[in-house]
Amino acid sequence: xxxxxxxxxxxxxxxxxxxxxxxxxxxxxxxxxxxxxxxxxxxxxxxxxxxxxxxxxxxxxxxxxxxxxxxxxxxxxxxxxxxxxxxxxxxxxxxxxxxxxxxxxxxxxxxxxxxxxxxxxxxxxxxxxxxxxxxxxxxxxxxxxxxxxxxxxxxxxxxxxxxxxxxxxxxxxxxxxxxxxxxxxxxxxxxxxxxxxxxxxxxxxxxxxxxxxxxxxxxxxxxxxxxxxxxxxxxxxxxxxxxxxxxxxxxxxxxxxxxxxxxxxxxxxxxxxxxxxxxxxxxxxxxxxxxxxxxxxxxxxxxxxxxxxxxxxxxxxxxxxxxxxxxxxxxxxxxxxxxxxxxxxxxxxxxxxxxxxxxxxxxxxxxxxxxxxxxxxxxxxxxxxxxxxxxxxxxxxxxxxxxxxxxxxxxxxxxxxxxxxxxxxxxxxxxxxxxxxxxxxxxxxxxxxxxxxxxxxxxxxxxxxxxxxxxxxxxxxxxxxxxxxxxxxxxxxxxxxxxxxxxxxxxxxxxxxxxxxxxxxxxxxxxxxx
Amino acid sequence: xxxxxxxxxxxxxxxxxxxxxxxxxxxxxxxxxxxxxxxxxxxxxxxxxxxxxxxxxxxxxxxxxxxxxxxxxxxxxxxxxxxxxxxxxxxxxxxxxxxxxxxxxxxxxxxxxxxxxxxxxxxxxxxxxxxxxxxxxxxxxxxxxxx
Numbered sequence: 001x002x003x004x005x006x007x008x009x010x011x012x013x014x015x016x017x018x019x020x021x022x023x024x025x026x027x028x029x030x031x032x033x034x035x036x037x038x039x040x041x042x043x044x045x046x047x048x049x050x051x052x053x054x055x056x057x058x059x060x061x062x063x064x065x066x067x068x069x070x071x072x073x074x075x076x077x078x079x080x081x082x083x084x085x086x087x088x089x090x091x092x093x094x095x096x097x098x099x100x101x102x103x104x105x106x107x108x109x110x111x112x113x114x115x116x117x118x119x120x121x122x123x124x125x126x127x128x129x130x131x132x133x134x135x136x137x138x139x140x141x142x143x144x145x146x147x148x149x150x151x152x153x154x155x156x157x158x159x160x161x162x163x164x165x166x167x168x169x170x171x172x173x174x175x176x177x178x179x180x181x182x183x184x185x186x187x188x189x190x191x192x193x194x195x196x197x198x199x200x201x202x203x204x205x206x207x208x209x210x211x212x213x214x215x216x217x218x219x220x221x222x223x224x225x226x227x228x229x230x231x232x233x234x235x236x237x238x239x240x241x242x243x244x245x246x247x248x249x250x251x252x253x254x255x256x257x258x259x260x261x262x263x264x265x266x267x268x269x270x271x272x273x274x275x276x277x278x279x280x281x282x283x284x285x286x287x288x289x290x291x292x293x294x295x296x297x298x299x300x301x302x303x304x305x306x307x308x309x310x311x312x313x314x315x316x317x318x319x320x321x322x323x324x325x326x327x328x329x330x331x332x333x334x335x336x337x338x339x340x341x342x343x344x345x346x347x348x349x350x351x352x353x354x355x356x357x358x359x360x361x362x363x364x365x366x367x368x369x370x371x372x373x374x375x376x377x378x379x380x381x382x383x384x385x386x387x388x389x390x391x392x393x394x395x396x397x398x399x400x401x402x403x404x405x406x407x408x409x410x411x412x413x414x415x416x417x418x419x420x421x422x423x424x425x426x427x428x429x430x431x432x433x434x435x436x437x438x439x440x441x442x443x444x445x446x447x448x449x450x451x452x453x454x455x456x457x458x459x460x461x462x463x464x465x466x467x468x469x470x471x472x473x474x475x476x477x478x479x480x481x482x483x484x485x486x487x488x489x490x491x492x493x494x495x496x497x498x499x500x501x502x503x504x505x506x507x508x509x510x511x512x513x514x515x516x517x518x519x520x521x522x523x524x525x526x527x528x529x530x
Numbered sequence: 531x532x533x534x535x536x537x538x539x540x541x542x543x544x545x546x547x548x549x550x551x552x553x554x555x556x557x558x559x560x561x562x563x564x565x566x567x568x569x570x571x572x573x574x575x576x577x578x579x580x581x582x583x584x585x586x587x588x589x590x591x592x593x594x595x596x597x598x599x600x601x602x603x604x605x606x607x608x609x610x611x612x613x614x615x616x617x618x619x620x621x622x623x624x625x626x627x628x629x630x631x632x633x634x635x636x637x638x639x640x641x642x643x644x645x646x647x648x649x650x651x652x653x654x655x656x657x658x659x660x661x662x663x664x665x666x667x668x669x670x671x672x673x674x675x676x677x
Contacts (some may be wrong), residue, residue, distance in 0.1 A: 039669055046546045046663035055666040056674045063666040067673055072658060083653020083662065089646035094640060117606040118546040160673035171674030176580075187676045193564045193677030198559055204553035208546075230639045423534045430664060432672050460664045462657070495669040510576075514677055520575040 008368055016102055017111075023051065024105035026363055029370040033058030039494060040370065048084065050091045051104035052220050054164070056171030056177075061370050065091070066142065066220045067167070070157035075145040075430065077153065078463050088223060090328065096231025097224045101265030106166045107214055121209045128255045130216040131263060137163065138219035155432040159258060161191070165199040168192075173199075174383040184495070185428055187514030210253040214265070225262035235259055235266045235285040241278035248274055293385025393491035393500070395508050402489055404456065405468055407478045412454055419504050421451040421528050423521065426487060426498040428458045429468045434497040437515045442474055445504045451525060453477070458496060459484035503528045533608060541606035548599045553594050559588035 013021075015245045026032035027049045030040035040061050049062035065088055072081030091099060098108055114120070121127070137159060160167050172192065175181050196462035212222050228234065230514040237248075237259040248259050248270035256263045259279055261268060271279045271290040280290030305335050390398050403413040414422065425441055427434035438455065445453040457480040465480055481487050492498040504511050509524050568581025653659060671677060 002532055039667065041667040043663065046659045048662065054674065056670050060666075067670070068662045068665065073660060079658060079661065080651075081658065082649045082656060083658030086646045086649025086651075086653055089642060089649065096674065116549070116603065117542050118549055119542060128542035128641075157670070157673055160670070161675070166671070167670075167674040171670075172676055175669070175674075182582075184676060185577065185580050185582070186578045187671060189579075189677045190564070191672075191677050192580070192675045196560050200553055200556045200560070204549065207549055209586060230642065231634065232639065297658075327633055430661070431668075433677065439534055457662065460663050460668065462664050472545050478672050493669075494667060495671060514671065523575055 008293050017108075019102050020108040020111075022105075022359060023103040024053075025157055026366055027051065027053040027062055027105060028057060029061045029363075029366040030059045030061035031367070032371045033060075034174065034178075037175060037180035039475075040369070044370075048087045048091075050095060050099040052106045052166050052218065053104075054167040054170040055076075056167060056175070058174055060170070061366070064166075066164075067160050069223075070142055070146050070160055071430070073143060074150050074155040074157060074432075075462070076147065077146060077150040089227075092224050093230055093232065095233050096228045096266075096374060097221060097262075097264060098231065098233050098266040098268075099224055099334065100218075100221045101267045102416045103180075104169075104214075106218070107265070109212055110206040113203060114210050117206050118207055123210075123253070123255055127209065127215065128500075131255045134218055134222040138222040142219045148197060153468075154435050155430055157432070158164055161530030162194070162197060163217065165195075165202040165213060168195045168199040169203075183512055184514070186512055188295075211265075215255060215263070221265075227324070228260065228262050228264065233266075233269070233288075233500075234281070235268060236280055236282045238278045238280070240274045243276055245275065245476060248279060349517060351400065372503060380392065393489065393508060393511055395511060397508055398506050399500070399502055399508055400489060402486060404454075404479045404481065404486055406454070407469065407480065410477075412477065412479060414506065417452050418506055421504060421525055422502040422506075423451060423453040424486075424490060424500040424502070425455045426458055426490065426492050427451065427455055428460060428496050429465060430460075430462050431496045433515050436476055437497050438472075438476070440518050440521070442476055444518060444525075445476060448525055454479060456481050458487055458492075538606065538609035541602060541609055545599070545602040545606045548595070548602050552592075552595055552599050555592050559592060561590060 037058060038059055039056065042061065044061050045055060045063055047062050048065040048068050050065065051060070052066055053060055053064055055063045055067055065084070067413070069088060072079075072084040075081070095103075141159040141163065146156055149156040149158075172195070174188045176184060176188075202213050202217070209215070212419060224231075249256055250343055251270055251273045252264070253267075253269065254263045254265055260266075266281065268281050268289055271281060281288045282290075315470070331357070391400050395400055399414065401413065401415045403411055406412055423441065424436070425434075427438065429435065441453045441455060445451065453476055455476050455478050456475075457478065459481050461480065461482075465478070469478055479486075487498075490498065490500050492513065495514055498513045499510065499516050500508060501510040501521070507528065512521075561582060563584055566584065567577065570577040571579065669676075
């Protein structure tokens with residue numbers, strides 16, 4: 001029994017680990033998404049979560065702040081990125097890099113990988129130098145490249161596209177593992193290969209280097225680190241107590257130069273190690289962890305009674321700074337370095353328990369809510385005629401007739417184009433691959449006059465499509481599927497671009513999401529000639 | 531050094547080597563898939579590079595390595611953790627105390643908080659909130675590397 005208790009004492013998860021697990025589950029509360037292989041499409045996705053969590057993960061119920069920032073920068077030619085910048089500023093000012101240490105699912109994954117019992121690379125000059133790489137990625141791939149392409153009217157979230165391992169793992173891999181997404185396998189090309197290689201390298205690096213991605217590559221961490229000094233919550237050092245012994249820096253697994261600097265993720269590992277009890281985890285004046293008598297500002301104002309702790313002890317009033325320091329020094333002197341005698345008093349179990357119960361109630365509510373959302377929120381499934389099995393949107397079936405108004409004011413009716421090869425492309429102004437693909441359809445239409453190409457903008461509109469097209473040099477016929485009926489008829493879901501090619505009799509030759517090439521279109525054209 | 535400690539060391543080094551080997555194996559499998567897929571695509575532009583059959587073939591090759599890796603992991607975990615040092619040696623003269631807080635830091639924080647809230651309100655009004663929703667509810671194929 002005693003052995004078991006000891007084992008539990010050594011292996012029980014820390015409060016930080018529990019908070020990390022909690023936030024990871026809260027960000028990804030739509031667990032049904034894994035079973036269905038589909039994204040959550042509810043309105044909560046308009047809100048950014050603080051940590052790095054890909055919004056293309058089937059379970060994600062919020063937006064990734066880094067992805068949202070890149071897309072907002074990419075759309076800044078038409079709309080300034082006020083919302084995302086404001087949200088990031090708010091997160092940074094309130095929590096700073098506490099988010100990295102406590103509320104980032106990618107950070108949790110990296111820490112778990114680092115727990116594998118292998119040889120480890122210690123921090124040093126190399127890791128310190130590499131920690132600057134993330135600032136380069138922030139400036140280059142998150143801000144400069146999307147901004148450059150924004151003025152070329154091509155949305156390009158460069159970090160997401162070329163680097164982000166969270167997107168590859170949470171989005172691509174978890175979606176592709178589901179049998180319902182077999183049709184997306186055809187989309188995979190050089191980009192996926194590169195990103196998969198990056199994912200393998202990053203995950204391997206995390207086994208040997210503590211938080212390798214977070215320390216060297218994460219632009220979100222870089223962004224929050226710029227606001228660390230202003231952050232309300234974080235690990236704070238009482239410089240009146242600090243003797244500059246360097247223990248905090250030595251025990252820190254990150255590349256810090258001093259407690260609470262840009263590399264500090266507020267994990268709190270230094271709090272119990274400080275022989276002077278000079279470090280505490282604070283939210284403004286409230287001490288969340290560490291020695292409650294620290295904090296010269298509070299004591300200097302004689303307002304020590306206001307110091308509360310999550311651990312539930314109220315400080316005796318009238319304790320002078322000097323007395324408190326003397327008490328602390330005495331206890332530190334009586335205890336060996338590395339023990340926590342000078343640190344926190346025993347916690348109030350009742351207060352902690354009620355905090356956890358409240359948090360669990362919120363999580364249970366979120367899980368219930370996000371996993372019983374109405375079926376109407378899900379993307380429309382392809383409609384098939386129940387009378388005739390030949391009618392439908394799968395290859396070999398005849399696509400049901402439909403009419404849609406083009407932006408030129410003419411009506412397009414599918415049945416009127418029998419005898420022509422018809423190419424229907426679903427696109428959107430905010431979709432980078434769609435915009436890059438349009439010139440291919442333009443060239444195909446020009447090269448094969450007996451083929452008819454119609455580009456249909458999806459139902460989700462973020463800007464005036466006519467105004468957008470007026471600035472482009474495209475002469476294709478365009479239409480806007482305002483009610484989503486054509487999208488549903490073509491069997492397309494929430495994946496753009498999507499292309500459907502019909503032969504001269506109206507039979508579906510090709511129906512798949514993802515970009516097409518000129519060679520593919522020519523091959524399909526040639527097959528109808530035979 | 532005790533026999534247990536020796537065993538633990540061997541398991542840790544073995545796991546280190548196997549982890550690197552597994553990572554190299556994965557990279558090789560990805561590149562091999564890509565090389566084969568490229569050849570297929572030249573013949574047929576609609577060919578699927580990452581077909582389930584092709585992935586399964588590579589997975590079969592990697593399965594013994596993965597089994598070995600799992601065995602090494604189990605051994606390393608069973609042999610227990612290395613004893614941690616009491617405390618890492620501090621570097622003499624290392625600067626640990628932060629620079630003195632700039633005057634008006636609290637005021638700056640308040641001003642910036644107000645600016646953040648104002649930006650959020652402006653963003654909601656100018657349609658930024660809807661933009662985020664549109665991108666988040668649609669599968670960003672480019673973002674996750676699908677193409």
